Every structure is written in C-alpha cells, then in structure tokens.
Amino acid sequence: MSATDPTPAGRSRVRRWLVRLAALLGLAVACTAGGVAATTLFPTSVGTLNYGATLRLSIAPTDASSIQSPTIFGDIRMRFAGPVPAPGVLAQVQVKERITELLSRPGVSVRDLEPGPLELEKAARDAAIAMGLRFAAGALVVGLVVLLGYAVWRRGDPARLRWGRAVGLVAGAWLVAGVATFGSIAVTYHPEQLESFRTTGILGTVQRNADLLAGVEERAEQTTPYLKNLLALSAALQEKYAPQALGRPVAARILFVSDVHGANQYPLMKTIIEQEDVDAVVDSGDLVNFGTASEGEAAGVFSGIRSLGVPYLFVRGNHDATSEADQALLDRLAKVPNVVLLQPNATTYQVESIAGLRIAGFNDPRWFGDDNRNNAAKQKPAAAAFVRAFGDRPSPDVLVSHEPAAVEDVDQHGGIRVNGHLHKAELEGNRVGVGTFTGGGPFSHFVAQGEDGAELTGQPSSFDIAAFGEDCRLASLTRYQFRNVIEGRPAYDDVTLVNGARIEAELPQTTVAGDKLKAPAQPRTCSATAPRSTERVTAPAN
CATH class of the missing domain: 3.60.21.10 (Metallo-dependent phosphatases)
Structure with missing residues (x-):
C-alpha cells in the first residue's frame, strides 16, 4: 500500500511516518543542544607557540556564524555569511608565559609575535577534532538518556518495546545533529565568506587604518606589551580570514x-x-x-x-x-x-x-x-x-x-x-x-x-x-x-571592517x-x- 493511499490505512501510515520524522528532528535538536553543552562544560584548549585559546560552541542566535574573542581591551569579532547559519565559536585567548621573556628583548615587533599560517592551520584542525569529539559525546549522552527514558516508559509492557526502531531513531538523530552542525561550520568559516571584521574598545582605538593592518606596528609600540600581543593575534586572524579582495x-x-x-x-x-x-x-x-x-x-x-x-x-x-x-x-x-x-x-x-x-x-x-x-x-x-x-x-x-x-x-x-x-x-x-x-x-x-x-x-x-x-x-x-x-584624535568605541563584496x-x-x-x-x-x-x-x- 503506498503512502498516498486515500484509504484509512493509508492515512494512518502517513501519520506514522510524519510522527517518526518529527521525532527524528526533535531528537536531532536535543542532540545538538547536548553536543554544544558538552563543548561548554568541557571546553577545548588549543595553542600556538605564543598563544593559547579555550574554545566552545554557542547556538545563541546572536552568536550564529561568528567567531568571537573577548579580551579586557576589547573584543575581536568575525562574522561570516555562509549559505546556512552555523553555531558561533567563542574563543578565550591566553598569552603564554614565554611572552614575558620575548617582550624583554629589544626590537620585538608585532610581526615577531604573530602566529604563522601553519600554526593557525594546525590549531584550527586540532580544535575542530577536539570539539567534534566533545560534541559527539554530548549528543550521544542525550541519545542514551532518551533510550533509557523509552525503556522506563515501556517497562509495564515489554511486548511493545521496539529496541531496533528506537536505537535506529536515536542513531539517526545523533548522525543528523553531527552532520548538520559540523557541515554548517565547514561551509561557513571560509575566508571568502567573511562578512565583517570588528574590533571594540581599545583594540578599536588602536586599529584605525582602513584595512586594520597598516600602521599597527607604530601604534602598538606606544601601547602596553599585553595590548601588543592582542594586536598581533588580531592581525594574524584577519590575515588568515580576510578575503583576498581586501x-x-x-x-x-x-x-x-x-x-x-x-x-x-x-x-x-x-x-x-x-x-x-x-x-x-x-x-x-x-x-x-x-x-x-x-x-x-x-x-x-x-x-x-x-x-x-x-x-x-x-x-x-x-x-x-x-x-x-x-x-x-x-x-x-x-x-x-x-x-x-x-x-x-x-x-x-x-x-x-x-x-x-x-x-x-x-x-x-x-x-x-x-x-x-x-x-x-x-x-x-x-x-x-x-x-x-x-x-x-x-x-x-x-x-x-x-x-x-x-x-x-x-x-x-x-x-x-x-x-x-x-x-x-x-x-x-x-x-x-x-x-x-x-x-x-x-x-x-x-x-x-x-x-x-x-x-x-x-x-x-x-x-x-x-x-x-x-x-x-x-x-x-x-x-x-x-x-x-x-x-x-578620536577615541574610537568601535571599528568594523566590512567586505565590499557583501555590499x-x-x-x-x-x-x-x-x-x-x-x-x-x-x-x-x-x-x-x-x-x-x-x-x-x-x-x-x-
């Protein structure tokens, strides 16, 4: 009997499939929330030679398709315009102790402190793997809790337990959550998808030139050593993600x-x-x-x-x-x-x-x-x-x-x-x-x-x-x-660089x-x- 059968039996079959689809999507949303919660409870730590970062995912609508790094001198925020919304990435940046020794040397420049492209590539790859594992584990925990709840619900009627169907549904939801989350991340966080690069606070004050790169060296020399490090990281991130057109x-x-x-x-x-x-x-x-x-x-x-x-x-x-x-x-x-x-x-x-x-x-x-x-x-x-x-x-x-x-x-x-x-x-x-x-x-x-x-x-x-x-x-x-x-000179509250191709x-x-x-x-x-x-x-x- 086909799904389009107008008979009562056919309509009943359609309703069952719709219920299963709704259950699959609901479970996928729950698994996604569990996965993101796992990246928050157990954040991922990655690092380059001079810097470290603690990363977590966010599904808050205001954080969607953006990479944010809050600091005491202002925030760095990169917003992307991918084909689909992606979870936000929140990065808490730390400066390693070896920086203190480097800054005591004469003639240390912003370029000396910037992470190289290979360092950033390795850090991004390590972060993706580690967050992926945490997300998968968190989503799996949600799936297991759902199976446990299903077993408790059916304990009074063991004959109605459908373990194969239940496990298949949970596994499908877990897979959909993982593919949708990291698929959206993979297609969104690319240089050509960059929509804007924004700095606030003192970072916005110092990074004043139109491309946010030229002249950073001269102004950084007039600031504190810690701010110099933040400028170096900001410049490196922009060089990594800014489209070639910029x-x-x-x-x-x-x-x-x-x-x-x-x-x-x-x-x-x-x-x-x-x-x-x-x-x-x-x-x-x-x-x-x-x-x-x-x-x-x-x-x-x-x-x-x-x-x-x-x-x-x-x-x-x-x-x-x-x-x-x-x-x-x-x-x-x-x-x-x-x-x-x-x-x-x-x-x-x-x-x-x-x-x-x-x-x-x-x-x-x-x-x-x-x-x-x-x-x-x-x-x-x-x-x-x-x-x-x-x-x-x-x-x-x-x-x-x-x-x-x-x-x-x-x-x-x-x-x-x-x-x-x-x-x-x-x-x-x-x-x-x-x-x-x-x-x-x-x-x-x-x-x-x-x-x-x-x-x-x-x-x-x-x-x-x-x-x-x-x-x-x-x-x-x-x-x-x-x-x-x-x-x-203006004391800038906010500096935002917008990709002209988006305008x-x-x-x-x-x-x-x-x-x-x-x-x-x-x-x-x-x-x-x-x-x-x-x-x-x-x-x-x-």
Missing part, C-alpha cells in the same frame, strides 16, 4: 561623512584624511542647522572645508536651505575651491571622477522649517528627475543623496548608494547609511527608554572610509564610531535602460594615477 591594490579611498550640523570639526577631519590617505570626501548633507550661509560663516565650516586639501563632494540636506528655492548655502559653497556640488542647481548635475571612480548625486528637496510630513514621498520627484537626466548614462559607482528614501528610489545597477539624515550608521544591501560626523549639533540627542523612564542619550559620532579596487568596485568599507576626541551587487551581463540607470560598461579600470575630471549633466525638459 588586500588587493586600492585605487581610491573615499571618506563618507554626513550631518555636520554646524560643528566645525574640520581639523579632526583633516587629521583623518592625512592619516588614512583619503583621496576625497563625500558629504551627504545637513552641513548647517537652520539653512543659512551666515551660520556656516560664523561656525567657520567654509574655511574648514577649504583646509582639507582634497575634493569635497556635497549634496544638500533638509537643514541646508530655508525654502524650496533657497540657493544661498550652495552658492557660498561654490566659492570654496575644493568643493564639488553634485547638484549645483535644480536642472544641473555634476559627475565627479576620482581615480576613475564616478560619483554623482542629487539634493534633498526639503528645507529647514518644512512640515516634516510624507518625507519619503517628497523624495520621489527629485529621484525621478535624476534618473531622467542620467537615463542614457551608466550608473555612477557612488550615488549620493541625503535621505534613505531618496537613494532607494533610484534603481541602479552596481555601485553603492550613500545617504545620511538618520544620524546613525546603517547598512542595507548596497545602501550605506552614514552616521553623524559631529554627534549632530543641537540635533544630537534621541529619547531612550530606561528603567527610570525616558531620558536623552547622546549620539556617537561616526564616519566611513570606502576603499575601491582597480576594478572600480568596493573592496572594503571601514566604519568608525567615537564619542570623545583626545589630543585631536556592492554583482553587475548584470546586459544593459537595461528605461526607468533604470544603465549598467556601466564592463570591464573598467580605476587607478590612483587617473586624472580627476568633472562632467556636467543637464536635466531634459519635461
């Missing part, structure tokens, strides 16, 4: 800022530009608070922008005008030599080419004093006008506007979309939401609900540095967050026009030596 030659580094709101922190911005070797700044709006050029003059932002020494690409935000037709702030910015207005007036756009990278954008049609209603709907005419003007041109590599809804309304191929406005860093698909560079000026607070009710909480300052490769595609995005400035979508193989921006020609080459150029685009008459 280490490829960089054609351009672009600093993304937004929502300055009249706070003249341009000396700080200049320091960042010099230390991070930035080629241009993209400001996605809200340069002032109340929409007037006189406010910018009083705050010194125009002279601050001029002092930067690199192109400053700008689109207007909703705080940068006093009415829909107000051009005063844009006209004043146009007099600053290094400023490029991506939309200097209602009918003209400018495409700026930096190292061959095409950057374009459009202004926010709103203004200070706007009724603040239906904001997303108000962006649609501006976005539609931009698409009409660029309909026969390739998509820009970087599209900029102030509000998220504005860039979301432009359906483009490839590249990234950049916005500000929300005063917080976001990342959704290829949309990069830039946080406020200065904390937001008088608009720097939001209401947070605490145990004692609502209170005002200060917003952190933040900015992003995008590194573009010689193929004109985003190689990496480094996100910085800070609250304090010490001796002219910028693959280019289509065919060109599409109409209501979408065209795909760029393939292939293209960008270069740090390519000359800078500006192209003016005029909106067609309606």
Whole structure:
C-alpha cells in the first residue's frame, strides 16, 4: 500500500511516518543542544607557540556564524555569511608565559609575535577534532538518556518495546545533529565568506587604518606589551580570514561623512584624511542647522572645508536651505575651491571622477522649517528627475543623496548608494547609511527608554572610509564610531571592517535602460594615477 493511499490505512501510515520524522528532528535538536553543552562544560584548549585559546560552541542566535574573542581591551569579532547559519565559536585567548621573556628583548615587533599560517592551520584542525569529539559525546549522552527514558516508559509492557526502531531513531538523530552542525561550520568559516571584521574598545582605538593592518606596528609600540600581543593575534586572524579582495591594490579611498550640523570639526577631519590617505570626501548633507550661509560663516565650516586639501563632494540636506528655492548655502559653497556640488542647481548635475571612480548625486528637496510630513514621498520627484537626466548614462559607482528614501528610489545597477539624515550608521544591501560626523549639533540627542523612564542619550559620532579596487568596485568599507576626541584624535568605541563584496551587487551581463540607470560598461579600470575630471549633466525638459 503506498503512502498516498486515500484509504484509512493509508492515512494512518502517513501519520506514522510524519510522527517518526518529527521525532527524528526533535531528537536531532536535543542532540545538538547536548553536543554544544558538552563543548561548554568541557571546553577545548588549543595553542600556538605564543598563544593559547579555550574554545566552545554557542547556538545563541546572536552568536550564529561568528567567531568571537573577548579580551579586557576589547573584543575581536568575525562574522561570516555562509549559505546556512552555523553555531558561533567563542574563543578565550591566553598569552603564554614565554611572552614575558620575548617582550624583554629589544626590537620585538608585532610581526615577531604573530602566529604563522601553519600554526593557525594546525590549531584550527586540532580544535575542530577536539570539539567534534566533545560534541559527539554530548549528543550521544542525550541519545542514551532518551533510550533509557523509552525503556522506563515501556517497562509495564515489554511486548511493545521496539529496541531496533528506537536505537535506529536515536542513531539517526545523533548522525543528523553531527552532520548538520559540523557541515554548517565547514561551509561557513571560509575566508571568502567573511562578512565583517570588528574590533571594540581599545583594540578599536588602536586599529584605525582602513584595512586594520597598516600602521599597527607604530601604534602598538606606544601601547602596553599585553595590548601588543592582542594586536598581533588580531592581525594574524584577519590575515588568515580576510578575503583576498581586501588586500588587493586600492585605487581610491573615499571618506563618507554626513550631518555636520554646524560643528566645525574640520581639523579632526583633516587629521583623518592625512592619516588614512583619503583621496576625497563625500558629504551627504545637513552641513548647517537652520539653512543659512551666515551660520556656516560664523561656525567657520567654509574655511574648514577649504583646509582639507582634497575634493569635497556635497549634496544638500533638509537643514541646508530655508525654502524650496533657497540657493544661498550652495552658492557660498561654490566659492570654496575644493568643493564639488553634485547638484549645483535644480536642472544641473555634476559627475565627479576620482581615480576613475564616478560619483554623482542629487539634493534633498526639503528645507529647514518644512512640515516634516510624507518625507519619503517628497523624495520621489527629485529621484525621478535624476534618473531622467542620467537615463542614457551608466550608473555612477557612488550615488549620493541625503535621505534613505531618496537613494532607494533610484534603481541602479552596481555601485553603492550613500545617504545620511538618520544620524546613525546603517547598512542595507548596497545602501550605506552614514552616521553623524559631529554627534549632530543641537540635533544630537534621541529619547531612550530606561528603567527610570525616558531620558536623552547622546549620539556617537561616526564616519566611513570606502576603499575601491582597480576594478572600480568596493573592496572594503571601514566604519568608525567615537564619542570623545583626545589630543585631536578620536577615541574610537568601535571599528568594523566590512567586505565590499557583501555590499556592492554583482553587475548584470546586459544593459537595461528605461526607468533604470544603465549598467556601466564592463570591464573598467580605476587607478590612483587617473586624472580627476568633472562632467556636467543637464536635466531634459519635461
């Protein structure tokens, strides 16, 4: 009789198979929990020449597909984007005693302390075997407990004991748990699956460069010996897991800022530009608070922008005008030599080419004093006008506007979309939401609900540095967050390196026009030596 037999006997057979399948899956989940518990109760210890680590697995949703190493100076967290979620790996790092003797020698460098690739390979292999054995034992204990419970349940009716079926079910669940757990680990924790590499606390403060590797040596020399060891381990882990794309030659580094709101922190911005070797700044709006050029003059932002020494690409935000037709702030910015207005007036756009990278954008049609209603709907005419003007041109590599809804309304191929406005860093698909560079000026607070009710909480300052490769595609995005400035430098709370391949979508193989921006020609080459150029685009008459 087949499983699809519509007779009562056939339906009964189907129900029995469904019950067995549910039991198998339930047991597999229980065995997985038991296996992970075993790795926590009996953690795995592995080591290299200078370092040791205690490892355990975690099935907490917040830890999924990530490797975490907490330290007293901050955390190292690598998040992966595998095809299926994998249990998290928690690693407690220890420094071996021999390090004390090494650090007493003159001229010891970070490179001298880093574990080599073969050491890391052996440590990873030993860890996988040891955790696998512990997981298998823990899952087996759960299976044996289930069999014992089954025997107790059936003790009153020995004739109904089905040991073969019960053992087969438990063995199948044990096997499914092991294969699913370590299969997901095997396909997830690969360099090409790396989504982000994040450091917090003092580690985030010290590891400041866009690739989190360059310049570590010089800064580590100024820190404690223990911090030097943590930096060495962090650098070695990133070199092990960072995709090759993150280490490829960089054609351009672009600093993304937004929502300055009249706070003249341009000396700080200049320091960042010099230390991070930035080629241009993209400001996605809200340069002032109340929409007037006189406010910018009083705050010194125009002279601050001029002092930067690199192109400053700008689109207007909703705080940068006093009415829909107000051009005063844009006209004043146009007099600053290094400023490029991506939309200097209602009918003209400018495409700026930096190292061959095409950057374009459009202004926010709103203004200070706007009724603040239906904001997303108000962006649609501006976005539609931009698409009409660029309909026969390739998509820009970087599209900029102030509000998220504005860039979301432009359906483009490839590249990234950049916005500000929300005063917080976001990342959704290829949309990069830039946080406020200065904390937001008088608009720097939001209401947070605490145990004692609502209170005002200060917003952190933040900015992003995008590194573009010689193929004109985003190689990496480094996100910085800070609250304090010490001796002219930010004291970073958080530094996160994001793999550009996880942000910028693959280019289509065919060109599409109409209501979408065209795909760029393939292939293209960008270069740090390519000359800078500006192209003016005029909106067609309606």
